[in-house]
Amino acid sequence: MSTRFAAALRAVALLAAVLAGPALAHEGHDHGAAQPPVSKTIAPRGEALSDAFELVAIPRDGTLTLFLDRFRTNEPVPGATIEVETPDGPKVATATTGGGYALPAPWLSKPGRHDLVATVTAGDAVDVLTLAVTVPDPKVAAAAAPAKPAPAQAALARVSEVALDVRERLTAKDPALVAAVAVAFLLGVLVTALARGRRGAPAVALVAIGITLVLGTAAFAHGDEDHGAPVQGAALIEPRQTTPASSDLAQRLPDGSVFVPKPTQRLLVLRTTMTEQGSFHRSVELPGRIIPDPNASGVVQSSVGGRLSPPPSGLFPRLGTKVRKGDVLATVTPPVQAVDVSDMRQRQGELDQQIAIVERRVERFRKLATSGAVAQTQLDDAVAELNGLHDRRAALDKIRQQPETLVAPVDGVVAQATAVAGQMAAPGAMVFQIVDPNRLWVEALSFDALTAAQNATARLADGRTLKLAYQGTGLADRNQAIPVQFAVQGDASGLRVGQFVTVLAGTDTEQSGLALPRAAVVRTGNGQDVVYEHTTAERFEARPVRVEPLDGGRVLVAEGIGPGKRVVTQGAELLDQVR
């Protein structure tokens, strides 16, 4: 190794040792470093964070106003007890109408740094928070402001302004001026050379062009030199007096972050969530509608055409009536045609006639049978014939008056009822539909074949979601799609058969990233998607992100922000409008 390298090493070592010296004395962190002032128009404030709460303290006009929010969600915490250590002992802040807490604090009017300790009790959560508020010295601020310039000084300022203007014009890059000077110089040199003799002309011309180029460049480079110089005139102009406003305004700070004071955050209802890394199944949206569970619903149809009449109770079950399996819902009396009626009358007459004849015969045989003039078998035959005739006559009577009963095939609720007393029901017509309201299915149309056992949800028009269990997929094509059936799990109240729903079914493709509500992502003016990160209590910073669709309510942030960050999920659109 060369001695030169060794020397270099020694030099670096020395430098490191020298650097380590002050570092040891300082412990590597600064003490009492006040927060950088957000803006001149914003009152001084202090803030403290813990894993449960976020506390902002604003001293103003002898009152300390405190705003307490949940750390993760940015939700205001009402009804908390905030005890602040004051020079006069601990004091409890009282809740104000604006959702904050106020405490009279005359001791805070003294300029300088004030360290506060606040004990927060909200429900069963207790936290001790320390925060520092720096009250600016009004005297120092006044001294910093320059005195009003005298008339003579004002005149001087005017002169200096004019002089500055001229100087600026001279030093400004003016290509036309530079070019004119250069061409004149070149021409002069050429003319001189030509006047002296022809032989050296090309060489002289080359030299002249070279010199001109160099000089020209130098002239261009010169342009910026005086711009950084102090401007004497401007210091004499009286600056606009900025008095602290009585209330702070939301504003976009020079570094691009958005400052939103706590009262404004309450008005805009800003809510945040903590980002979490996870892997998600991409879902597809399918149009669907509610259908009754085929195994828990039924229809009541009449097998014969006939006149409808109420059941023995006298009333048809109306819509919504609960029925049990086997209940008689209605009766159908088949009508008898005119031809049949005459036929039956004829038959009836014949039977009556035969009955009369056979009755007399039976009577006669019974008397003779005892004397033995007629065989017993003959009497038996006659009795059997009479019984047969009576049966036929009875059946003929019955057929005219026995109606068909319609019974409920399942337990459930009457979902459809078309029965009107006296109405003629066609054979096969549906009279009642019975549905079990707790057992409903969803039928959706899918353009892709969905594989089984996937988590699916249904979203209703009012935003309610239902958990679905996959039941099966049909193979028969319907409008270029296949029907997929799901069973509604859990509470199915409030649903009606035929209602349209949007089914979100998971697919096999898995994506990893951070799932955020759709409302968290804002499209900015330049077409970029951003989310707003809640960096400190009252500051929000836009983070450009790459988003991918996830499901109806959420998007997947693939890149741009990491886990464990607080991202605005509600009111991001409003935050983006702050200028």
Place this chain on the structure above:
Amino acid sequence: MMLPRLTLAGALLAATAAYAHETAGHHGGRVADAGKFHVELVAKGETVDVFVSDEGQKPVPAAGFKGTAILVVGGKPTRVPLEPADGNRLTGKAAAALGDSPKGAVQLTGPDGATASGKFN
């Protein structure tokens, strides 16, 4: 040839170590920043001891200081007033026994009336 290299490595290590925050104090307690001071909190039984030192870990005499420790014990905040004792120690007694390393904060009021507070998690 080895000497310069060793010097370099040593110096760099020293520089790195200095930048790490020191959490263990000289008295076996936890150290936190409080304004321009370092405070070390030692809670043993019902006694709360707070040791004050400056940025360079040099003890600062406790005379003239006043303090309050607010510690969360069993889900309830306990306020312990602190009085200066010997050396750089302020001490106070709580009503109930404090558990192991209770979370809370210590507020100090210096002889000049300036307040400083440190948080212990």
